[in-house]
Amino acid sequence: MRAPEPEKRLTAEFAESAEVGRGDGNLRQRHKDTKEEGKSKRSVEKSRSPFPQVTNHKSQITVPPTSTPTHLRPRAVILCGELSGEVYAAGLTRELVSGGMEVFAMGGERCRRAGAEIIRDYSDLSVVGITEVIENLGHLKEAMGQLIDKIKELQPDVLVCIDFPDFNIRIARKVRKYVGKLIYFVPPQVWAWRRYRSRMLSQLFDRIFVLFPFEVPLFDNGEFHGHPLAEQVKPEIPESDFLAHYGLPGGRKRVLFLPGSRKREYRALMPVLLDTATRLRARWPDASLMLLPSPAMPVDEANVACSALSPVTVIEPVHKYTAMAVAGLAVGASGTVTLECGLSGTPMAVLYKLNPVTTAVGMLAVVSRFISIPNVVLDEAVMGELVNRDCNPGEILRFAEGIFESDGVAELKKRRLAELKQRLYREGSYHRVAERILELL
Incomplete structure (x- = not known):
């Protein structure tokens, strides 16, 4: 049997229990309550929504009023851990900024050019495999602590995690009560290995935006809106x-x-x-x-x-x-x-x-x-x-x-x-x- 596509995964220390809420007695119940409330109000929310159905990608994005009084504009933090993730982060950043959001990112020059304020560079964090992670464990934990503190300080309306799963999931758990919504864009490849994580991710994150149609049924809250590369990959010159x-x-x-x-x-x-x-x-x-x-x-x-x-x-x-x-x-x-x-x-x-x-x-x-x-x-x-x-x-x-x-x-x-x-x-x-x-x- 072949090994799966590498997922930039961390060591077992970061692969915590799949049960959301360990160490936070109220987290699991809060997600359950939120989920039940969402079911009862879904039709009402859809009728109230000021946003049209997405039919034209060039239509103007309108930012809804934010209920957070601590900052003037809706605020997003985006986390990516390597080059491929930053490509997705930059594309999403550009759209969010054009819609009026303030974006902070763990990223690089691409994210900066797209309009994000860089809170940490990711370039020294990209590792593959268990032994590679062990060698860099201290550095990874230090970076994780810095990001958790920064997210608590910013208290964003939304935290968007992009790939880099065990690192990002651990941060998401730690800052859940300090952010408005938790989003996963480019989630872990649960179809390839450790499929049990699909339940945990569905509970922890408010929405999961997948890159492949076959991933939607794997999550309770998964959505597919196309793969960005399918638009972007075309010859630059004849x-x-x-x-x-x-x-x-x-x-x-x-x-x-x-x-x-x-x-x-x-x-x-x-x-x-x-x-x-x-x-x-x-x-x-x-x-x-x-x-x-x-x-x-x-x-x-x-x-x-x-x-x-x-x-x-x-x-x-x-x-x-x-x-x-x-x-x-x-x-x-x-x-x-x-x-x-x-x-x-x-x-x-x-x-x-x-x-x-x-x-x-x-x-x-x-x-x-x-x-x-x-x-x-x-x-x-x-x-x-x-x-x-x-x-x-x-x-x-x-x-x-x-x-x-x-x-x-x-x-x-x-x-x-x-x-x-x-x-x-x-x-x-x-x-x-x-x-x-x-x-x-």
Whole structure:
């Protein structure tokens, strides 16, 4: 059985009891009362709502009056713990700010540019796996304490947690009585492992906005308003301009390497990618090799990778989605790029390499037979999934041969990936989520 998609999870110390309210005798009852009251008033609230049904993502968001007297404008705190989460946080921040909200965030430069005031940078908190968490436990706990104090001080109308589950869930429990509404946007992948958490999350959070339609039934209060990436993933420039810009030849034997965004991840995968590049060159001398370094990868390490892969074409971040679209095959780390490649219509060999302890613990709780999102959504092995022992150059080469040399395989995979976008696309997904948050205040 394969290991699940990594969830940036914390150690068992942070994976507390699924029962909400331990250590707060009134919390469980308050949620129960609120839930029952909400059932009886739901139709009345809908008729009173000053907001129209969301039919056009360009319609103006109107902020409802706030009952909180301590600040002039409705206030939101958004928490994200890594690069992929910050992309979602920035998109949502932009919509909330345009609607008149004051937004504070644990984020980075993207959130700042979107209009948030940064209360803590997340860049030193992104970890994967149990042993990695243990090594950084003191630092994580310190950051958690700082954020809890800041949220108590701000007393926001809404706290929005984005991914980074065990860290965010623990904070949500600690600050519940200091915030108006608790929202989860991009919740933990309970469909993949530790499914028992769905009940706990439904009780703790007032609303859960999921990214995939199949997640809605897993939560009592789940809503799907489209996946933002289904709107965003499209080529930045025409293919002909891209090829001319980088001096690439025609033909479809183009391989895009995606080494990952976390330090441990790309350092573990780079030896595999280097060996793979050598074998691909030997197998197809006319193949074009492209490398898309993560913004988190230091320039010197990216240069070393480029030298080792030489000749390789380094892709600028502004052409990320064009590179995915023109590639015949992508090879790289599991994560958001897997979905981005899927939405670009590009088959990918998804590499997933964890240390033995993390793998052993994860295998005990896994409930999904796939690890990559495109395969989960389509319920089919469209992407290649190479986990631990299978994560080697030989297996990658075999997958590439299937794409480049087997009749009809590449075309079939592209047709299946086209269905992926159809299932996830909704116009104005960030706007829809922002409007629903404002309606809940």
